Amino acid sequence: MSGMNPDMDMATLSALAEPNRMKIVELLRDGPLTVGEIADQLGLRQPQASKHLKVLSDNGIVDVKAEANRRFYKLRPEPFRALDTWVKSFQRVMEERFDNLEDYLRELQDKEND
Amino acid sequence: MSGMNPDMDMATLSALAEPNRMKIVELLRDGPLTVGEIADQLGLRQPQASKHLKVLSDNGIVDVKAEANRRFYKLRPEPFRALDTWVKSFQRVMEERFDNLEDYLRELQDKEND
DNA sequence: GGGGAATATTCCTGTAAAGGAATATTTGGA
DNA sequence: TCCAAATATTCCTTTACAGGAATATTCCCC
Numbered sequence: 001m002s003g004m005n006p007d008m009d010m011a012t013l014s015a016l017a018e019p020n021r022m023k024i025v026e027l028l029r030d031g032p033l034t035v036g037e038i039a040d041q042l043g044l045r046q047p048q049a050s051k052h053l054k055v056l057s058d059n060g061i062v063d064v065k066a067e068a069n070r071r072f073y074k075l076r077p078e079p080f081r082a083l084d085t086w087v088k089s090f091q092r093v094m095e096e097r098f099d100n101l102e103d104y105l106r107e108l109q110d111k112e113n114d
Numbered sequence: 115m116s117g118m119n120p121d122m123d124m125a126t127l128s129a130l131a132e133p134n135r136m137k138i139v140e141l142l143r144d145g146p147l148t149v150g151e152i153a154d155q156l157g158l159r160q161p162q163a164s165k166h167l168k169v170l171s172d173n174g175i176v177d178v179k180a181e182a183n184r185r186f187y188k189l190r191p192e193p194f195r196a197l198d199t200w201v202k203s204f205q206r207v208m209e210e211r212f213d214n215l216e217d218y219l220r221e222l223q224d225k226e227n228d
Numbered sequence: 229g230g231g232g233a234a235t236a237t238t239c240c241t242g243t244a245a246a247g248g249a250a251t252a253t254t255t256g257g258a
Numbered sequence: 259t260c261c262a263a264a265t266a267t268t269c270c271t272t273t274a275c276a277g278g279a280a281t282a283t284t285c286c287c288c
Binding site (some may be wrong): 005007008010013014016017019022026027036049069077080083084086087089091092093094095096 | 119121122124127128130131132133135140141143189191193195197201202203204206207208209210
């Protein structure tokens, strides 16, 4: 059995489950950007961009590198690897045919004498 | 280039980014359960369980099948497949070595005459 | 058809979090 | 040492949403 499933960090999901932060993540996919560049491309005001980046940073989704008075933000690989691992643990679910819910329930009914 | 990346449905992430709903999803991993069973196993009151299941259902994460006066909830494969596809689109990020941020920035600096 | 499970819905309240605006901080350069 | 650009932080207000408690609904069974 060895039924040890990876558990997903809720904070990662929460951080990603916000439209502007998701857009930031999509932007950073192609490489590091500064706060100003991010704010520009997304039509955000600088403070909001900074705030969202702080959330992403606090949750380990993003990495900062100071360069002069600019800060380059960059995606970290770990949270995506973790998400990948977690989703893969649902492989059985993903492979499942769609129309056999009834079969499943029939099985369950048999086991209902406990 | 063909740079068409899959975009992730925010609603799916929002639905999963709540502790009790995540626990429900983990529970359902092994097969369908009724509202009562879910509430029991998680120590939730029935109404809260129903409410969370409604959110999961509204977002296509879960499927319902009425059987007598009970309702069996079951994971749907689609959202997990979508999540899998999305995460895979970050393969470049996931593969990235950790310590070459400086190199990356050096590259960027060269391109900074536009 | 009435009663009792099992489940859904409604109303209320508290709280966390996002946006706006203003301000603080840091840093390099003259 | 002072200025300006880039970024972070604070305060305020509004809104979405989770939990609690009560109630409505649905459905089988006698």
